[in-house]
Amino acid sequence: MSLSVVSRRALLAGGGGLALGFALGGAARAVEPDRPLPGSLANNPELDAWMRIDADGAVTLLTGKVELGQGVLTALTQILADALDVAIEPIRVISGDTGQSPKEGPTAGSMSMPYAGAAVRQAGIETRALLLKLAASRAGAPLSALRTRDGAVLLPDGGRLPYGELLAGQALRRRATGLPQDVPPAESRHVGTATPRRDLPAKITGAPAFLHDDRPPGLVHARVLRPPSIGAQLVGFDPASVEVLAGVIMVVRDGSFLAVIAEKEHQAILAHEALRQAARWREISGGPNQDTIQAWLKARPSEEIRIVDRPTAASSVRIVEAAYSRPMLMHGAIGPSVAIGLFEAGRYVIHTHSQSVFETAAAIAQMLAVDPGSVRLIHRPGSGCYGHNGADDAAADAALLARALPGRPVRVQWSREDEHGCEPLGSAMHVELAAGVDARGDIVDWRCDLWSMAHSTRPGGQAGNLLPAPCLAQPFPAPPPRVIPAPNYGPDRNAIPLYDLPGQRVTTHFIRESPVRVSSLRSLGAFANVFAIESLMDELALGAGADPLAYRLRHLSHPRATELLLRTAEAFGWSAYRKAPGRGRGLAFARYKNLAAYCVVCLEVEVSTETGVVRVLRATAGVDSGAVVNPDGLRNQIEGGLIQALSWSLKEEVVFADGKVLSTSWGDYPILTFSEVPPIEVLVIDRPDTPLLGAGETAQGPTPAALANAVFDAIGVRMRHLPLKPQSVLEAIASAAG
Amino acid sequence: MTLVLNVDGVRHAVTSADDTPLLWVLRGELDKNGPKYGCGAAQCGACTVLLDDAPVRSCVLPVSAATGAAIRTLDGLADADGALHAVQSAFVAEQAAQCGYCTSGMIMSAVALLAETPRPTDAQVRTALDGNLCRCGAHNRIVRAVLRAAEART
Ligand code: FES
Ligand code: FES
Numbered sequence: 001m002s003l004s005v006v007s008r009r010a011l012l013a014g015g016g017g018l019a020l021g022f023a024l025g026g027a028a029r030a031v032e033p034d035r036p037l038p039g040s041l042a043n044n045p046e047l048d049a050w051m052r053i054d055a056d057g058a059v060t061l062l063t064g065k066v067e068l069g070q071g072v073l074t075a076l077t078q079i080l081a082d083a084l085d086v087a088i089e090p091i092r093v094i095s096g097d098t099g100q101s102p103k104e105g106p107t108a109g110s111m112s113m114p115y116a117g118a119a120v121r122q123a124g125i126e127t128r129a130l131l132l133k134l135a136a137s138r139a140g141a142p143l144s145a146l147r148t149r150d151g152a153v154l155l156p157d158g159g160r161l162p163y164g165e166l167l168a169g170q171a172l173r174r175r176a177t178g179l180p181q182d183v184p185p186a187e188s189r190h191v192g193t194a195t196p197r198r199d200l201p202a203k204i205t206g207a208p209a210f211l212h213d214d215r216p217p218g219l220v221h222a223r224v225l226r227p228p229s230i231g232a233q234l235v236g237f238d239p240a241s242v243e244v245l246a247g248v249i250m251v252v253r254d255g256s257f258l259a260v261i262a263e264k265e266h267q268a269i270l271a272h273e274a275l276r277q278a279a280r281w282r283e284i285s286g287g288p289n290q291d292t293i294q295a296w297l298k299a300r301p302s303e304e305i306r307i308v309d310r311p312t313a314a315s316s317v318r319i320v321e322a323a324y325s326r327p328m329l330m331h332g333a334i335g336p337s338v339a340i341g342l343f344e345a346g347r348y349v350i351h352t353h354s355q356s357v358f359e360t361a362a363a364i365a366q367m368l369a370v371d372p373g374s375v376r377l378i379h380r381p382g383s384g385c386y387g388h389n390g391a392d393d394a395a396a397d398a399a400l401l402a403r404a405l406p407g408r409p410v411r412v413q414w415s416r417e418d419e420h421g422c423e424p425l426g427s428a429m430h431v432e433l434a435a436g437v438d439a440r441g442d443i444v445d446w447r448c449d450l451w452s453m454a455h456s457t458r459p460g461g462q463a464g465n466l467l468p469a470p471c472l473a474q475p476f477p478a479p480p481p482r483v484i485p486a487p488n489y490g491p492d493r494n495a496i497p498l499y500d501l502p503g504q505r506v507t508t509h510f511i512r513e514s515p516v517r518v519s520s521l522r523s524l525g526a527f528a529n530v531f532a533i534e535s536l537m538d539e540l541a542l543g544a545g546a547d548p549l550a551y552r553l554r555h556l557s558h559p560r561a562t563e564l565l566l567r568t569a570e571a572f573g574w575s576a577y578r579k580a581p582g583r584g585r586g587l588a589f590a591r592y593k594n595l596a597a598y599c600v601v602c603l604e605v606e607v608s609t610e611t612g613v614v615r616v617l618r619a620t621a622g623v624d625s626g627a628v629v630n631p632d633g634l635r636n637q638i639e640g641g642l643i644q645a646l647s648w649s650l651k652e653e654v655v656f657a658d659g660k661v662l663s664t665s666w667g668d669y670p671i672l673t674f675s676e677v678p679p680i681e682v683l684v685i686d687r688p689d690t691p692l693l694g695a696g697e698t699a700q701g702p703t704p705a706a707l708a709n710a711v712f713d714a715i716g717v718r719m720r721h722l723p724l725k726p727q728s729v730l731e732a733i734a735s736a737a738g
Numbered sequence: 739m740t741l742v743l744n745v746d747g748v749r750h751a752v753t754s755a756d757d758t759p760l761l762w763v764l765r766g767e768l769d770k771n772g773p774k775y776g777c778g779a780a781q782c783g784a785c786t787v788l789l790d791d792a793p794v795r796s797c798v799l800p801v802s803a804a805t806g807a808a809i810r811t812l813d814g815l816a817d818a819d820g821a822l823h824a825v826q827s828a829f830v831a832e833q834a835a836q837c838g839y840c841t842s843g844m845i846m847s848a849v850a851l852l853a854e855t856p857r858p859t860d861a862q863v864r865t866a867l868d869g870n871l872c873r874c875g876a877h878n879r880i881v882r883a884v885l886r887a888a889e890a891r892t
Contacts, residue, residue, distance in 0.1 A: 069837025069874055196833060203838030204826045204845065206772035206813030210838075213771040266754065266762040334776050334784055334873050335839040384837030384874040416777040632833055636879070640836050643875030666781040666871060674864035677877040 035178035039118030040064065044102035045175045047130075050123040051080065052171075057151050057164030059084065059091050064104025065116040066096035066355060067199060069384035070696050071633040072112045074198045076120050078190040078629055083124025085148040085186040086163070088195065096357045096379025106356035106458060108387070108520065109488060110596045110694025113629060117692045122176055129181035130172060135161045148186055192688060194632035199381065211353050211380035212338050216409045219340070220249060222401045223272035224259040224412060226422050227471060229283045230516060230659035234258060234471075236280035245271050252404045255473035256281075259401055261410060272415075287515040289657040293428045294325050297451040302509035305483065307492050312503025314444040316436025320540055324433070324532035326704075326722045328654035329426040329521055330669060335383030336419035337390035341398030342409045348375045348402060352395035353382025360392045360459040360466075364399045367463035367476060375399070386644065388519040389423045390414055392459045393467035400468060420664045422467060425654055426521025427453040427514070429491065429528040433536045436503070441544020443555060445503035448532075452491030453514040454481030455524040467517075480512050484524075487595055494526035494701055497533050498591050499555035516656050523700035526592065527645065528722075530701025531708070534588035535720065538709045548587055548709065549574055558591075560624055564598050564685060565589055568622030571683045572602035582606055583617070584713025588705035590698070597625035597695035601642060601702040603678070605710040609733055612726030614711055616646060616678040621702075624685040625695035634695055635682040641699035642680055647672035649704040649722050741805050745770070746814020756802040760794075761785045763801045764811060772812025772842040776871070783870030786843035787811050793850040812842040815849065825849050828887035829880075836874030843870050848884045857888050 037045055044050070044064075052060040061080050067073045073093050081088040094100050096107075104116060128148060135153035136143045138161065145156040152162040202209035227234070234256040242251050242260055247267030252259045260275055262268040288296035340351040348368070354360045357377040365372040382391060397412040414422075429452045436445035462479050463469040469476040484490035492508040521527075541551035549569050556562050569575070569587060577585055583606045591598045600622040606615045621638050628634055651670050655662040663669035708719045711729070717736045721728065740751045745768060754763045759778070764770040764787065773796050776784030780795040787796045788810035796804075815823045825848045828834070835841045844867065851858060851866040858866065863884045872880065 069835075069839075071836070194833075196830065197835070200830055200833065200835060200838065203835060203841050204812075204829045205816055205822070206770065206811060206842065208771050210771075210774075212774065215769060264754070264762070265766045266758045269762075332873050333839070334782055334837075334871055335774060336776070381837070383839035386873070413775070416779065416781075636833065636836060636876070639878060640875030643877060644873065647875075665779060666777055667779075671871060671873065672877075673869075673871070674867045674877050674881065675861075677864075677875075680878055 037176055037178045038122050039115040040104045041119035041122055041176050047123050047127050047172045047174050047176055049102040050120055053163050053167050055164050055169035057162050059086050060094060061091055062094045062101050063116050064096060064101045065107045065112045066379040067381050068107060070637060071197050074195055075629040075633055076116060078195050079117055079120045080124045081190045082186060082188045083121045084128050086151040088190055098357050098361045099376045103358050108355055110592060110696045113692035113694050125181055126176050128186060129183045131163050131166055132183045134166050143183060147184060191629050195630055211351055211382050212335060214340055214351060218408045220261050220263060220408050220410055221265040221268040222259055222261045222410050222412045223268045224397050225272060225275040225279060226418055227256055228281055228660060232281045232283045234279055235282045238278055241278050242271050242274045245274055252401055256471040257468045261401060261405055285658040287659055290327055290653055290655050294430050297430045297511060300511045302511045305508040305510055307508060308496050308504050308506045310504045312445050314502050316444050317439050319434055319436050320543060321434040322536055322720060324431045324535060324720045326429050326528040328428045329648050329652050330654055331386045331389040331423055331521055333383040333385055333389055336414040336416055337394035338413045339394040339398035340409050340411045341402030343402035343406045346374060348399055350377050350395050350398050351380050352377050352391060353380060354391045354395055355385060356458055359461050360395055362461035363459035363463050363466055364396055367396060367466055367469045368399060387521040388458050390419055396466035396468050417664045420669060421661045424457060424517040424519030427455055427518045431528055431532040433532055435536060435540055443501055446501040448495055448506040450491060450495055451509040452525060453511050453518045455490040455520055456484055457481050457519040483510060488593055491525040493524045493593060494590055495529040498558060498561060498594055500557055515659055516661055523697040526701040530590040531704040534705030535708050552589060561598055564600050564622045564624050568600035568602060568620055568683055572620035582714055584710045586706040586709030586713055588702035588709060590701040592698035597623055597693045597698040599623050599698040599702050601699060601706040603706045603710045605714055607711055607714040609715055612729035614650060614724050614729060618678050619680045621699055622683040623695055626690040626693040627688050628684060628686040631684055634684055637696050638682045638699050639680050642703050643672060643677055645700045645703035649707050650724055653723055741801060743804060743809060745809045746811055754801055757800045759797050760799045760801045760804045761796040764796060770811045770813045774839060774842055783843040784840055786846045788846055788850055791850060791853050793847050812845055824890045825887040828883040831886060832879045832883040834876055834879035834883035836876050840870060840872045844880050852888055856892055
């Protein structure tokens with residue numbers, strides 16, 4: 001791990017490379033005006049921002065996106081290898097380094113492929129075109145007679161001009177044009193193939209693959225004592241009992257921020273326990289808990305946001321209404337958050353597994369009241385994250401503690417209890433739907449009212465969003481959470497159904513306060529909204545006497561959605577299904593954000609009416625994410641998303657009270673285990689000539705609805721409140737009977 | 739106080755206090771990367787290592803209880819010449835991970851299972867791994883990898 005603070009971005013901005021001279025001319029741009037640049041290229045138009053070709057031919061890919069376990073860096077190297085026509089294995093990747101990477105937004109929202117993927121592809125294509133032109137002028141050969149292969153231009157006479165030689169270490173110093181290139185195209189050899197993950201060999205051999213494994217010289221270990229509840233104030237503390245413990249280097253206190261730094265990790269753990277004994281807090285009590293949160297959501301003052309309002313003249317013969325809900329949910333990374341910070345010569349270098357290195361660096365600089373240029377964040381892989389978890393907060397902790405102990409790298413490791421207790425949760429939601437139907441049972445009018453707290457309190461350059469900042473002696477209060485507007489949306493993500501609905505009104509009731517911390521959890525509001533929509537679709541199909549698949553199809557005029565529904569249902573064996581007692585099947589569909597990947601989930605369940613246990617017997621998921629970069633990576637994302645969403649839907653609910661999360665271990669917050677995971681088949685529709693659509697979150701919404709629909713099919717009881725724990729199933733059975 | 743540990747075939751003198759959980763000694767003193775901290779409470783399996791071929795949660799095992807046993811970690815699972823263990827190769831073949839944070843614990847638990855039960859059924863693999871949590875949802879790939887390794891070894 002290098003802790004250098006030299007910034008390549010500064011080099012890029014400051015110039016210094018040689019221009020490639022007249023060989024390339026400036027003609028391409030004069031002929032046609034530049035097009036809007038694709039994806040993240042728009043904000044980082046310099047080709048050099050995306051790749052580097054050294055004199056020896058070594059290729060480096062630069063990206064602001066980061067590896068979260070989703071395989072993004074493998075996919076991006078596939079794209080670059082094809083666009084530039086270079087060998088894939090030796091490509092070096094610099095990812096998420098605020099000192100070197102192109103400035104891209106957070107690695108979130110299933111946007112890496114449409115943003116970074118599209119940028120890398122175009123930058124690679126344009127760079128290769130420049131190399132071809134350079135070779136043509138150097139060799140005096142016609143452009144049309146040139147080819148490329150594995151990092152070299154092939155000349156008509158059989159000669160080779162390696163890229164490294166052509167550039168001789170010079171930077172390109174060119175802006176992308178966004179135009180198609182009038183050069184012989186490269187052959188696609190990697191995109192669309194199941195390229196193995198680049199990061200896996202290190203992870204299966206115990207090489208230092210994670211930030212957790214980094215041990216720079218002089219490393220010391222820290223633990224932070226988190227306030228026991230939101231807004232708790234440290235009112236009494238005597239460091240004496242902690243300072244005397246073996247290995248303790250220092251106790252750090254800044255307002256209610258309290259931490260200890262020790263030589264060895266286990267010494268830090270023991271000292272942390274001593275801190276806990278020595279600290280006295282004043283806490284605020286009250287507020288809702290997991291049982292009252294739904295009523296609380298509806299009762300709190302909220303901001304009303306009407307995201308669609310389209311009246312219809314058609315009249316309904318019947319109105320079907322239902323309310324649905326989801327509880328607070330946790331990201332629950334298996335590896336608690338960690339960060340390593342070094343403060344030296346007036347500069348901070350922080351190694352982090354943050355999803356948003358640029359925005360978090362800015363927030364940390366604000367918290368430290370230092371020049372933003374003096375804080376560099378470098379991403380290193382952490383445990384899978386699934387949204388805004390503790391990573392950024394740990395980075396902020398590391399910055400504060402590095403400041404207290406200049407010259408030594410300080411490693412802050414959160415405990416399991418910290419991670420469960422302090423990570424921002426996915427907001428509970430309450431969704432009320434009403435559908436007006438005609439005599440055939442088809443939908444003519446649709447109403448949706450949804451209540452939710454925020455789904456994004458990411459750092460976003462604001463110190464107050466970092467967990468330690470509101471605790472400091474000079475506190476940064478948490479800013480009011482933002483509304484995420486169209487087309488991504490936050491609480492109301494996927495609240496607008498993709499179906500043809502003549503009349504439609506969708507209203508978000510946005511509650512800015514929250515009893516415990518909340519922020520982005522994989523798919524944001526889509527999990528609850530698609531659960532509600534797709535559950536009601538089944539209820540309406542039942543009312544119309546229609547098959548749930550057929551009923552959906554007659555409300556859909558999206559050919560891709562229709563095809564995916566039909567093919568997934570067929571793969572599942574929908575029409576040939578024979579129902580056995582206690583068993584049932586369910587289906588659900590959504591297009592993530594109505595603009596990313598399409599996903600259909602079909603499940604078969606078995607429900608015990610005695611124990612209330614829902615067992616998922618098998619699952620078939622269909623996905624259309626446009627052009628597929630890595631089919632195995634895509635399958636992996638869909639399988640993983642489906643399993644995680646099943647875990648949320650069957651088992652998970654954060655217990656909290658008095659501003660305190662009480663689910664602080666895996667014992668209190670069980671998740672799906674091997675024996676409970678069904679076999680999953682994934683059907684992929686590849687559309688090579690269409691745009692890349694993000695797919696990392698697309699299975700989250702359909703899964704809970706397919707589950708509830710299958711449970712209904714099995715036992716005739718409609719479950720509208722997640723999770724479907726045995727107790728809730730038994731209660732629903734009892735109330736349906738009663 | 740010095741204790742002697744036999745880790746991945748090498749004897750090491752370690753200086754951590756007797757009651758230090760083995761995990762912190764492996765990671766902190768011996769620079770092992772495989773065993774991971776996940777919960778510190780024997781609830782997730784990320785820290786799993788083998789003690790005389792049996793899987794143990796190193797986060798709750800005092801280091802003094804591990805002296806005299808052959809401790810095996812992911813770091814020492816491949817041959818000295820770098821040839822991967824059958825379970826490691828199978829994890830690559832099945833691309834049996836997403837973030838890979840749980841992977842070390844999964845592989846070590848699987849190695850222990852195959853030592854006891856060379857040809858496990860799908861259900862036996864799942865039962866054996868039930869105490870190992872994976873949040874990314876790589877479960878089915880992991881099961882396939884373990885079954886593949888079993889096949890490759892027999
Ligand atoms: S870290 Fe040991 S079982 Fe979780
Ligand atoms: S692969 Fe991420 S926790 Fe298992």
